[in-house]
Amino acid sequence: MKSDESFERDVRASLLASTDEHAPDDLVARIGEIPARQPSPSAGRGGLHLAARAAVNLAAAAVVVVAVAALIVTRNGNLPPGGQPNGSGSLPTASAQTATPAASASPSVASSAPSATSTGASAAPTSILGLSPASATFVSATDGWVLGKGTCPSGSCAAIMRTTDGGRTWAAGTAPDAPIFPSPSQGAPGISRLRFADARNGWAYGPDLWATHDGGATWTRLTISGLPADAAVVALEAGNGSVHAAAFDGQGYRIATSPVGTDDFRLSAVRVPVGAGPVPAVQLVLSGAAGWLLENDRTVVGGARLVNGTWVAWQPPCLNVVGPAYLAASSATELAAACDVGLWSSPTGSHLFVSHDGGATFAEAATAVPLTTTGQITAASPSVIVVGGTDATGGVLVATFDAGRTWSVVARLGTADPVELGFTTATQGVLVAASGDAPATFWMTRDGGRTWSVVGAAGG
Amino acid sequence: MERAAVVNIGGPDRDRTGGVRSRTFAELLDRRVIDGAYHYATLMMGNRADAEDATHDAALTAWRHLGELRDPAKFEAWFGRIVVNACRDRLRSRRRMPLHVALDPELSSPDPNSGFARRDALAGAIRSLSADHREVVVLRFFADLTVDQIAARTGVGAGTVKSRLHYALRDLRAAVDAEDQGRSRP
Numbered sequence: 001m002k003s004d005e006s007f008e009r010d011v012r013a014s015l016l017a018s019t020d021e022h023a024p025d026d027l028v029a030r031i032g033e034i035p036a037r038q039p040s041p042s043a044g045r046g047g048l049h050l051a052a053r054a055a056v057n058l059a060a061a062a063v064v065v066v067a068v069a070a071l072i073v074t075r076n077g078n079l080p081p082g083g084q085p086n087g088s089g090s091l092p093t094a095s096a097q098t099a100t101p102a103a104s105a106s107p108s109v110a111s112s113a114p115s116a117t118s119t120g121a122s123a124a125p126t127s128i129l130g131l132s133p134a135s136a137t138f139v140s141a142t143d144g145w146v147l148g149k150g151t152c153p154s155g156s157c158a159a160i161m162r163t164t165d166g167g168r169t170w171a172a173g174t175a176p177d178a179p180i181f182p183s184p185s186q187g188a189p190g191i192s193r194l195r196f197a198d199a200r201n202g203w204a205y206g207p208d209l210w211a212t213h214d215g216g217a218t219w220t221r222l223t224i225s226g227l228p229a230d231a232a233v234v235a236l237e238a239g240n241g242s243v244h245a246a247a248f249d250g251q252g253y254r255i256a257t258s259p260v261g262t263d264d265f266r267l268s269a270v271r272v273p274v275g276a277g278p279v280p281a282v283q284l285v286l287s288g289a290a291g292w293l294l295e296n297d298r299t300v301v302g303g304a305r306l307v308n309g310t311w312v313a314w315q316p317p318c319l320n321v322v323g324p325a326y327l328a329a330s331s332a333t334e335l336a337a338a339c340d341v342g343l344w345s346s347p348t349g350s351h352l353f354v355s356h357d358g359g360a361t362f363a364e365a366a367t368a369v370p371l372t373t374t375g376q377i378t379a380a381s382p383s384v385i386v387v388g389g390t391d392a393t394g395g396v397l398v399a400t401f402d403a404g405r406t407w408s409v410v411a412r413l414g415t416a417d418p419v420e421l422g423f424t425t426a427t428q429g430v431l432v433a434a435s436g437d438a439p440a441t442f443w444m445t446r447d448g449g450r451t452w453s454v455v456g457a458a459g460g
Numbered sequence: 461m462e463r464a465a466v467v468n469i470g471g472p473d474r475d476r477t478g479g480v481r482s483r484t485f486a487e488l489l490d491r492r493v494i495d496g497a498y499h500y501a502t503l504m505m506g507n508r509a510d511a512e513d514a515t516h517d518a519a520l521t522a523w524r525h526l527g528e529l530r531d532p533a534k535f536e537a538w539f540g541r542i543v544v545n546a547c548r549d550r551l552r553s554r555r556r557m558p559l560h561v562a563l564d565p566e567l568s569s570p571d572p573n574s575g576f577a578r579r580d581a582l583a584g585a586i587r588s589l590s591a592d593h594r595e596v597v598v599l600r601f602f603a604d605l606t607v608d609q610i611a612a613r614t615g616v617g618a619g620t621v622k623s624r625l626h627y628a629l630r631d632l633r634a635a636v637d638a639e640d641q642g643r644s645r646p
Contacts (some may be wrong), residue, residue, distance in 0.1 A: 004629075007629070007632075007633060007636075008601060008629075010578070010579065010582055010636075011582065011586070011597065011629075011632065011639075012600045012601045012602070013579060013599075014579045014582040014583045014586060015503060015583075015586065015598060015602040016602070017579060017583065018502070018503060018583050019502045019503060019602075020498075020499075020502065020508070021495075022495050022498075023491075023495050023512075023515065024498075024508070024512065026514065027495055027498065027512045027515060028491060028492070030517060031494060031515070031519040032486060034485070034519055034520060034523045035485050035486070035523065082559055105638035126532055153626075210646075243644075253486040266540075340467045428614065
């Protein structure tokens, strides 16, 4: 047997012999082009970042709470533009029983006009949630949950906080016994996102799938019949009494649907193929009985649509814009898509496309979205649309209150990305913003998207 | 702003022109650093295509977060951590969504007729290591990092690094010994 030193020399020699002398010239050239093709680092986020990472991180998130809103719409009828909230007669404050939030975290009373200065930038708030948020879900103006990374020896324990008073106070809930990751695309077993359909039925997913039917007291890990045991669930939304999960089956994305109260997932026949890009990302959007799946893989790849209870192939918007699209729905017929036009060819920024026929056709809005790159979109109504992304200053939320004719900055996120964004009611919405390894922040609006304030976040 | 520390080292008008920032980025991420990242990625990913993608991913991430680097002198170590994470991310994605599974023949096929069959066997054994073990082997014996430097780069404790190195080398020895015994048979 060789000596340790001799053997280690062999290891070195073997490694040296296993690599090329230099990186390929075309790779060096591509890297050299990055500064010219990506937004400047002072913007906090690059084009790929929001185009790919937000897609990756979020898979389903673009419309997360839109789906929740859909639940409410289903129960209460379609919300009129600018309609009244469901059960949120007064604006809550951010005072918490367990801790006091930073002053900048106090939600503002609705202002008469959007204000870029009404919310703090990326100021680190004190912890009122006791976790670093990864995902938020509300089933009403009062009942919500936040999934995040809690403190544990491994540093990646899932933790859940629950509110029953619209975010005023939070109490620890029971989380699945699983690692937590920032993105559903992680290969390792674990979870990254949380959705509830009502007070009892919820799911934690991405890539694994867990379910609770007792309000989060107990969780059970599920597999979906017909899919590989380790199939990654990359998007999930619940609405209209059903839960829909998108999962990769080795060839493409399949959609499985179950009644919310059981774990009886049935696969639909439709399969959306994987694109040619490196990181496919799937969004699920529900509104009442209607639903849409959109897949980006650098550019828009394909989609599916829920029609009369059946998922069928669907041609999503922005298939030919050489960039990704982000979809939201404010009703079964009213859709909005923010598309990064030319992101992978000649970038021209974010553009809004709207549909009034359930996604059969889309038309571009008159005014471009004032963003360099897009990451999230949500719509409280056809007129009120909030888009998250980046501009020259970094992460930002912009909103239109006149169906895309004019836009205003409503929150600045500093170096953070919007990773989940959605309206729970016509006036109440949530945002999770994250920046690399830094603690994530959880924001809420209670005035229809005009002002956003940090509710809580914690330290990593 | 802290992020201006790096961006601003390029010149007085760096805040207004991408050119300055581009030059600064290019100065930091020069050919030598790219080569090092690509070498590491090749050894971790096992094929050139994925290595190129991981290296490019890392460069994009570095560009995006350049403003978070407080000390430009530490760029290489900082970028090294990004490269490690980029490879981890791609390996995880590949495990769940195996878009690229084939190893490059030129990087993976032992040549039994060459005088380096043992080295090739060792190379095969290195590729067969778990990603965690391969990571520390590559960083220790290719990048020549110390245990503490590996710990800092990979985000695990020094004890874990030592343990992984121990078991990785044990497995490599076993694989090579088995190869030697196989060759010595009539």
